[in-house]
Structure formats: structure tokens, C-alpha cells
Amino acid sequence: MTGIFQSALTGGRALLVGWILPSLINVLIFGVIVTPKISSFDALDAEAARGAIFGLVVTAVVGLVLAALQTPLYRVLEGYLCWPKWLAHARRRRHLARKHLLRNRVDAAALALQDRTGSLAVADRSVLAAFRAHGVIGRYLDVDLHKGAVWLALLEERLHRYPVDDRQVAPTQLGNAIRRFEEYGYSRYRLDTQVLWHELNAAVGEPARKQTDDARMSVDFFVSLLFGHLIVIVAAAVGLATGTVVRPWLVVATIAVLLPLTLLWYRLAVVSTDEWAGAVRAMVNLGRHPLAAALGLTLPQGIDDERSMWLLVDDFVRTGFHPRLTTLDAYRTAPEGPEAGDASASTELAPPAS
Incomplete structure (x- = not known):
């Protein structure tokens, strides 16, 4: 004790x-x-x-x-352990439908509010009309608008408890709420935090x-x-x-x-x-640079290049080295310090082997 x-x-x-x-x-x-x-x-x-x-x-x-x-x-x-496969699939389909409904309700309410203020784009008028004509979304739209801004914010909060990628939707509410920040690094930067979690945790402050x-x-x-x-x-x-x-x-x-x-x-x-998701999101956003530096890599300027780099790192850690991963050399940081200089000098001055 x-x-x-x-x-x-x-x-x-x-x-x-x-x-x-x-x-x-x-x-x-x-x-x-x-x-x-x-x-x-x-x-x-x-x-x-x-x-x-x-x-x-x-x-x-x-x-x-x-x-x-x-x-x-x-x-x-x-919903990953001790769940029958048929039940897990059925629950996943239900949560996927719930996610899409929440997405449509939030989008429809945003367009309707723009229409009220006269700022709705011409191209979006047909989209709003389709939402209003929909049997389910149209019925929810009037109710959501009547409940006001706080209710709409709660709807968006519920939507954000789902992962961005539909393929990542889990069978339960808790599974989706956790999966949304597990896939955050990959969906934004292609940095798989499930693979690199310990490295990221060691690199951040x-x-x-x-x-x-x-x-x-x-x-x-x-x-x-x-x-x-x-x-x-x-x-x-x-x-x-x-x-x-x-x-x-x-x-x-x-x-x-x-x-x-x-x-x-x-x-x-x-x-x-929600608090856990925010903490992991901050860890990914703020920890990418120190993680890259700790791995001996230079973070590229372009977001597409950065995503390509993290894909290579994920592959390297997950599966090991293979010839295609030599592409990672383009992101490696050049050695610095007297040790690197001495090593290069000794290499240059070394006599050729007889």
C-alpha cells in the first residue's frame, strides 16, 4: 500500500x-x-x-x-473485442448513417442561416433546396434552426466525435470518439500516431x-x-x-x-x-517538428511533401527497410558538429587500400 x-x-x-x-x-x-x-x-x-x-x-x-x-x-x-461480427457490422452501419445525418444537418443549417442573412452563394441554393426537400433532413432542419445557435454547436460537437474517414467508423460511441483522434495525425499529415506514438510521446515536451x-x-x-x-x-x-x-x-x-x-x-x-482528443491533437500539431528532428529528418516546407515523408517513416517503422524507402534520404538532415567533420576529413585523407 x-x-x-x-x-x-x-x-x-x-x-x-x-x-x-x-x-x-x-x-x-x-x-x-x-x-x-x-x-x-x-x-x-x-x-x-x-x-x-x-x-x-x-x-x-x-x-x-x-x-x-x-x-x-x-x-x-x-466494439473491437468480444463482439459478434454481425453485430459489430450492424452497429458500424448505424453509426455511419448517424454520422452522415449529423453532417447533413449541420451543413443544411449553415446554408439556411446564410440564406437568412442574404449571403448564400448562388451555387448553394440548389443544395439548400435539396436539403429542404429531403424527407428526413428537411424535418430536422426546421427543428434545428428553431433551437438556436447553442443547439447547432452541440450538433457539430457530436459530429466531431466521429472520425473524418468513413472507413474508420467504429461500432460504438466510445470507439468513434477515440478513433477520431487516433486517426487525426494520419488524416492531416499522414503521420500514423498508432505506429509512432511512443516516438512522438518521447519527442514532445x-x-x-x-x-x-x-x-x-x-x-x-x-x-x-x-x-x-x-x-x-x-x-x-x-x-x-x-x-x-x-x-x-x-x-x-x-x-x-x-x-x-x-x-x-x-x-x-x-x-x-473531448479533452483527450484536444490533447492528442496538440501533441501531433506541436510535436511533428521535434519528432522529425529527433529522427534525423528535416520537415519539408510543403504539406504534400510532409505527408509523403511521414508515409515513408510510417512504412519504415511498421514494416522495416526495403529499397523503396531510400526515398527517405531526401528528407534526412545532414550531420553537423566536429564529429561529422572529423569523420569526413578522415575519409578524405585515408590512403587508398593497396
């Missing part, structure tokens, strides 16, 4: 807040409501003290286990890394709380089935409360990804 608190004070705040604290909440719910006698949380004596110590140990273990399993836990919520870690911490908190609730619900259901619970009515009420709370935590996890 001492090591855990020491790690929290020396940089492990993300582990403490993201995984240990939610586990403590769930352990308390389980110990007080489901198994008060076993946990000794129903007494105020030495037995209760032992129960409290036991609860702290269980909290630490559960939090560390959940933190170690965070990748598969996230993949389940993102400490403020950018801390901002990203703090932003993810909020999402971790809700994900850990969600899975902890599910564990408590399953354990409570087993206790009801075996007749080991002391107050069945209270356990049933707890299950009834925790089930909708899991949906709330999921929704809050999706919303919390």
Missing part, C-alpha cells in the same frame, strides 16, 4: 484517480450492501478495523488489475505529455467505475441466487440503481474524450 501512495505522489496520479479511486467506490458498495458480514463493515470494533484494512487491500488489487487490463477493457467498449495523461485520466475513471459496477452487479446477483445476502431487498435496489449508472458512466466517458 505504501508503494502505491508513493507512486501516486511521484507521478502515479493517473493510476490513483483513474483506477484505484473508482475501485474503492465499488469495493465500498459491495462490502457495505452485498456482503456486510463478510467484509465486517457492519460493526464498529476491531473486526471493523480489520475489515477496513481488507477493503483497502482489495481496492488496491482490483484497481491494479483493472489498470493492467485497460487495453482489453477499452477494446470491449470500443513534458507539458504536452502531462496534458494528454491528465485528459485520459478522466476517461479511465469512468471506464473503471463502469466495469467495477458490472462486477458488483454480477457478484450481487450470485449472492441473491445462492441466498447469502443479508438484506435481499437492498441488494436488488442496488442492482436497479447500478445498471442505469453504468450507462451514465459510459456517456460521461464519451464526453470526456
Whole structure:
């Protein structure tokens, strides 16, 4: 336990807040409501003290286990793991249709507002007419305009929780909210942050890394709380089935409360990804230059040239060297410093081999 608190004070705040604290909440719910006698949380004596110590140990273990399993836990919520293929495909099609509808609603509202102010271009009048004539978009358009600017901003916010590339759309809301910033570097610069994440994380400054870690911490908190609730619900259901619970009515009420709370935590996890997305976006935008320099490359002036360079780097890291990657030589930085000069001089002065 001492090591855990020491790690929290020396940089492990993300582990403490993201995984240990939610586990403590769930352990308390389980110990007080489901198994008060076993946990000794129903007494105020030495037995209760032992129960409290036991609860702290269980909290630490559960939090560390959940933190170690965070990748598969996230993949389940993102729709990549333990999902039947037919269900994943169906959910992906639904989210793709939802993304297109949001895109059309935002575009239609923007054109309608331009039409109201008299700034609508002639070429866009036919587009606005088509939106108004559409059975679904036309019905949404009047409602969206009536709700005002704040509602339109919320619609655009929901749209921005989807990846730009339709091929990257995931089966779940959380999957799409995370995928949008996972593909940000590639869609803008062809810098695949999934391949170069550790290099990028090492190249950027400490403020950018801390901002990203703090932003993810909020999402971790809700994900850990969600899975902890599910564990408590399953354990409570087993206790009801075996007749080991002391107050069945209270356990049933707890299950009834925790089930909708899991949906709330999921929704809050999706919303919390906005800060995470902004932090990753800043890391990509500000970290490209130091990353290129750390790799011994010079960032080109033109955006097309930069995209070509990052494609080559992605390929080099992902698949290894092959002859086509000699094109990367055009972006390599010339060696500098006395060591490079001495090396070149020694090469020039070296006698030819006999």
C-alpha cells in the first residue's frame, strides 16, 4: 500500500484517480450492501478495523488489475473485442448513417442561416433546396434552426466525435470518439500516431505529455467505475441466487440503481474524450517538428511533401527497410558538429587500400 501512495505522489496520479479511486467506490458498495458480514463493515470494533484494512487491500488489487487490463477493457467498449461480427457490422452501419445525418444537418443549417442573412452563394441554393426537400433532413432542419445557435454547436460537437474517414467508423460511441483522434495525425499529415506514438510521446515536451495523461485520466475513471459496477452487479446477483445476502431487498435496489449508472458512466466517458482528443491533437500539431528532428529528418516546407515523408517513416517503422524507402534520404538532415567533420576529413585523407 505504501508503494502505491508513493507512486501516486511521484507521478502515479493517473493510476490513483483513474483506477484505484473508482475501485474503492465499488469495493465500498459491495462490502457495505452485498456482503456486510463478510467484509465486517457492519460493526464498529476491531473486526471493523480489520475489515477496513481488507477493503483497502482489495481496492488496491482490483484497481491494479483493472489498470493492467485497460487495453482489453477499452477494446470491449470500443466494439473491437468480444463482439459478434454481425453485430459489430450492424452497429458500424448505424453509426455511419448517424454520422452522415449529423453532417447533413449541420451543413443544411449553415446554408439556411446564410440564406437568412442574404449571403448564400448562388451555387448553394440548389443544395439548400435539396436539403429542404429531403424527407428526413428537411424535418430536422426546421427543428434545428428553431433551437438556436447553442443547439447547432452541440450538433457539430457530436459530429466531431466521429472520425473524418468513413472507413474508420467504429461500432460504438466510445470507439468513434477515440478513433477520431487516433486517426487525426494520419488524416492531416499522414503521420500514423498508432505506429509512432511512443516516438512522438518521447519527442514532445513534458507539458504536452502531462496534458494528454491528465485528459485520459478522466476517461479511465469512468471506464473503471463502469466495469467495477458490472462486477458488483454480477457478484450481487450470485449472492441473491445462492441466498447469502443479508438484506435481499437492498441488494436488488442496488442492482436497479447500478445498471442505469453504468450507462451514465459510459456517456460521461464519451464526453470526456473531448479533452483527450484536444490533447492528442496538440501533441501531433506541436510535436511533428521535434519528432522529425529527433529522427534525423528535416520537415519539408510543403504539406504534400510532409505527408509523403511521414508515409515513408510510417512504412519504415511498421514494416522495416526495403529499397523503396531510400526515398527517405531526401528528407534526412545532414550531420553537423566536429564529429561529422572529423569523420569526413578522415575519409578524405585515408590512403587508398593497396
